[in-house]
Amino acid sequence: MTTVEATGFARQLKHWRTLRRVSQLDLAIRTETSQRYLSFLEQGRSRPGRTMVVRLAESLELSLRERNDLLLAAGFAPVFPESRLDTPELAPIKAALERILDGHLPYPAVVVAPYGRLVAANAAFDLLAGPAAEHLLKPPINVLRLALHREGLAKHVVNLPEWGRHVTESLRGRALRSPDPALDQLIAELESYLPETNPGPDHLGFAVPLRLRRPEGELQLITTITSFATAVDITLAELHLEAFLPADDYTATYLHRRYGHR
Secondary structure, eight states: OOOOOOOHHHHHHHHHHHHTTOOHHHHHHHHTSOHHHHHHHHHTSSOOOHHHHHHHHHHTTOOHHHHHHHHHHTTOOOOSOOOOTTSGGGHHHHHHHHHHHHHTTTSOEEEEEGGGEEEEEOGGGHHHHTTSOGGGSSSSOBHHHHHHSTTTGGGGBTTHHHHHHHHHHHHHHHHHHSOOHHHHHHHHHHHHTSOOOOOOTTOOGGGOOEEEEETTEEEEEEEEEEEOTTOOSHHHHTOEEEEEEESSHHHHHHHHHHHTTO
16 A cells, blocks of 8 residues: 555545544445455545545445545546536427426426525426516526515415424435535525524424415425436536425415416
8 A cells, every 4th residue: 555645535535434423344345345455545645536435435424525626635627517507408408397387387396506596487487486486586587585574475375484494494304414604604694594493292303294375275296306417517416406396285376366377
């Protein structure tokens, strides 16, 4: 084995293994290597090959961006590209996303990039955006800020304390898995918009519907989130599709009447 000084790779590897709560032995089994070799890697006493770095990153379930960072720390070029969504190479993907959004009508659906940046939406998105102040609708729109800001959707949300915390706790889970100061700052901003709440013992944080107050009556929506798990491009891997579905017959009828003809 080659002896080298402690490197950024050694520190990153130990950081991610600790964060994922994986022992050296477990990680060694996952990557089909020895615990002794992993110990040497974390001490900076051995230098990994490119294939080993990729295997370690995959075994630790790092995002594509994080995998590139680990490769760079080990002295290798990044493997995964990061393309603009408007490039010709990704045109088929963009067209497919637009078809998915249109196919979800008459229910709202959006494609969102990291930190809540709106990438695309279908016509029913104005159910969520229509009541908002103009400054929240200037591109680039942040759907998280739009949802929880006092001048956005929040003023029409009947159960804002519960639903808002459901949104921010989901973001906190993401931040715990992949620490990010920018995400922490966004979470703090979003939480500043929310009223205090004291959930009771029967509170189910993972199943909080969005209850919207409308002149015609109250609407109830549930959300599904789809990620592009098999993507090999960072841009696509970091997108997610958020689709809203009616939680009762009245909401379904309302949405069909309002958006079903499009």
